[in-house]
Every structure is written in structure tokens, then in C-alpha cells.
Amino acid sequence: MNVITTSTTSTVATTGRLKPSPSIMPMLRGDDGWYLNGCGAFSSMAITQYDTTLADYVDKTVRRPSIRAENGETYRRPDSVSVEAALSIAIEKSGQTYELGITMRTPCEDKELVIGFLHSEGVIDSVDCFSSVETSEDRVVVHLLDSTKFDPEELTRRTTMTSSCGICGKDSISNLLHIHGPELCNDFSITHEEVSRAVSGLRSMQSTFDITGGTHACGRASVDGVITDVREDIGRHNAMDKLIGSAILKRETPIGRELVVVSGRASFELVQKALKVGFPVMVSVGAPSSLAVDLANEHGLTLVSFANEDRMTIFSGSNRVC
Known part of the structure; x- marks a missing residue:
């Protein structure tokens, strides 16, 4: 029986999360293959150390067994994935x-x-x-x-x-292009600096994405680019619905002089949801779709895409950008 070493984990008391540890543990290999929690066609005698780990609903993550291949070496280790x-x-x-x-x-x-x-x-x-x-x-x-x-x-x-x-x-x-929503606010303008601040602020508050890389985020921002609320979800539309639902429950709708920032692309559905609740400006890190641009132009929403520290592209509503 051969032995291979693999990463184990230690609990960090301050966060309650499992973090990689430099300590190692033996992993057994039998004649019929690696004992790797049933990953692939492996023995039913697979080690199940990580199989029963409960989801961390604070971070909306759960740990699952995985095999990592890196620099020519293969490691057995648990990895965090977004809960669905x-x-x-x-x-x-x-x-x-x-x-x-x-x-x-x-x-x-x-x-x-x-x-x-x-x-x-x-x-x-x-x-x-x-x-x-x-x-x-x-x-x-x-x-x-x-x-x-x-x-x-x-x-x-x-x-x-x-x-x-x-x-x-x-x-x-x-x-689809003819929707009903509140009148959009036109008595303000934003700069590239404020857009960049909003995008950076959203990214800094994506705690679940930092762990798993598997969630989308939507955030509300003031006209000076300060993020005031963020929601994450495995579905981009869900993240937007959570953000809007939060505003409704706090009696903060219809939205006035604010931006909505999305971590991915600007789809038609996201623009539609933003319009229905009254966001006058949408900022996306990714690209817009053709229907998203058409809908934004139809209703006078400012759509800024490909937004980061160095650049941004305005597809509609340039009157609100200075």
C-alpha cells in the first residue's frame, strides 16, 4: 500500500471557517484506485472526512471533496463551493x-x-x-x-x-421593450471616478465570491459612488431581486438618485428590473447585450458597461455622465 500526502484543514477561531493548513495527512491508495470520496470510479471504501460538512449559510458556502492538479502534482483537498x-x-x-x-x-x-x-x-x-x-x-x-x-x-x-x-x-x-416604471431622476450627474469607486466598492463586499468564485453580486450606490447595500447569489437575477426586495421592505422605493452596480454583464432582464424600481443608472463590470442597450435607450436609463479603474463605455443616457 502506497502513501501520498495531501492538505488538511484547521479551524480559525475568529471566523469559524476552515482554512488551508500546512500540516499534512496520509491518503491511502489501494490496488483498485485512489480512495477519494467517490470522485470518479473509485472504491466504495473511499475516505469520507469531508462528505458530511454542513453548509455555512453565513457565507452561503459548503465544502466538497476535490482533486487539484497543479504543477504536475495531484492533491486531495476540500474546496468551498457556492450553495445552490x-x-x-x-x-x-x-x-x-x-x-x-x-x-x-x-x-x-x-x-x-x-x-x-x-x-x-x-x-x-x-x-x-x-x-x-x-x-x-x-x-x-x-x-x-x-x-x-x-x-x-x-x-x-x-x-x-x-x-x-x-x-x-x-x-x-x-x-418586452414597453414596460411601466417610475420616472427616472435626471437632476444629477456622475464621473468616471465615482463609477470606479462604486465598482471597487462592490468587489470589496463580495464575501461569498471571495471564497468560491461562484456568485454574482448587485449593489446600490450613492451618486458619489459609495456602496450602500450588496446582495450575492448564484443567479444574477436573484441577486438583483434580493437587492430590490431589500429596498422595498425598507420602504426605499421607488429609487431616486442612485446607481445599481452589477458584477457581470448587463442583460435585458437586469435592465428591466432596474427600470421597474426606478434606478436611473446601471453600471456593469461586463458587457451589455443588444436588448439591454435598446431597453435602456428606450426608457432613458444611463447604461455604463466595461467599468473599471481605467475605462468605461457609455451605451445610453450620456446626459448623466460628466
Whole structure:
């Protein structure tokens, strides 16, 4: 029986997280292959030291066994990945419950996620549209007031929710550019320095991404580029819904003189959500899509993409950039 060394872990008391440690431990190799937690076609006698590690819902991460190949050497070590789990969403009105479906998301902030989603879908405008929100580990039920207009068949027909698709199943593509939202604020301007400050601020607050590299982020920023709120999720649309839901629950909508900053590309769906809640400026680290640019121009939203310390590209609403 041969022996190979591999990294183990130590607990850091100040954070409660597992960190790489220089100490080593033996890993056994049998005649029928490496005993590596079932990675690949390995023996059922695989070591399971890391298999039962629970998710860290503070950081929205969980550790999983992995094999790292680096500089010609192979190591067995646990690695952190972003948590993805199912969430059931339902609406209750006048004593009847309507199941909207299941979405995949990173756990935590489920209440904000669902409220933001329902706002983007036009079901609610503010906290005055519902009486309460009932949450559990994998389910959210929003209790609408009797006075809130709600067509369950229309909503379920128009939407299919996943972590990567914000408006799959929309019934009328020709109507997508014509949306209803608050009037956008025009009494301010921003500079490249302020855009850069907002982008850097968002990046510095992506705690889950720092651990896993597997989440998107959306943030609210003041006109001087100071980040005031950030939400992360494995789905870019979920991160935006969480951000919007948080603002709604704090009665801070419609948005006025603020920026919304996204860590990736500017898609049509993200621009649509930003417009519906009143953001006059969207800043994206990545590229925009053609429909995102068209929608921003249609409604007078300032869209700044490829934003970093050295450059930015303005695709619409240049009147707000000086």
C-alpha cells in the first residue's frame, strides 16, 4: 500500500471557517484506485472526512471533496463551493394559496428574493400590497391583501424561474421593450471616478465570491459612488431581486438618485428590473447585450458597461455622465 500526502484543514477561531493548513495527512491508495470520496470510479471504501460538512449559510458556502492538479502534482483537498438549493414560492390571497413554482437560489435573504421577484413581475408595488411573508428553510409564502390585484393564471403562464433565466416564458416578445416604471431622476450627474469607486466598492463586499468564485453580486450606490447595500447569489437575477426586495421592505422605493452596480454583464432582464424600481443608472463590470442597450435607450436609463479603474463605455443616457 502506497502513501501520498495531501492538505488538511484547521479551524480559525475568529471566523469559524476552515482554512488551508500546512500540516499534512496520509491518503491511502489501494490496488483498485485512489480512495477519494467517490470522485470518479473509485472504491466504495473511499475516505469520507469531508462528505458530511454542513453548509455555512453565513457565507452561503459548503465544502466538497476535490482533486487539484497543479504543477504536475495531484492533491486531495476540500474546496468551498457556492450553495445552490431549491426554494418553493407561493402566494396566498383571500384564503386560497397559489403555488408559483420552484426557483434555484443561494439560501439566505429568501424573503427579499421573493418580494423583489414579485415586484419585477408586477404583482406588488410596495409593502402596502401584502400583510405578511411566511418563510421556512425551503419555502416562502407571501400573503397578499385582498385589495391587491393578482391573476395567478397569468403570472404562472408568463414566468418560469431558474437561477440563470429571469423571464423565460414571457408570452409577448414584442411588448418586452414597453414596460411601466417610475420616472427616472435626471437632476444629477456622475464621473468616471465615482463609477470606479462604486465598482471597487462592490468587489470589496463580495464575501461569498471571495471564497468560491461562484456568485454574482448587485449593489446600490450613492451618486458619489459609495456602496450602500450588496446582495450575492448564484443567479444574477436573484441577486438583483434580493437587492430590490431589500429596498422595498425598507420602504426605499421607488429609487431616486442612485446607481445599481452589477458584477457581470448587463442583460435585458437586469435592465428591466432596474427600470421597474426606478434606478436611473446601471453600471456593469461586463458587457451589455443588444436588448439591454435598446431597453435602456428606450426608457432613458444611463447604461455604463466595461467599468473599471481605467475605462468605461457609455451605451445610453450620456446626459448623466460628466
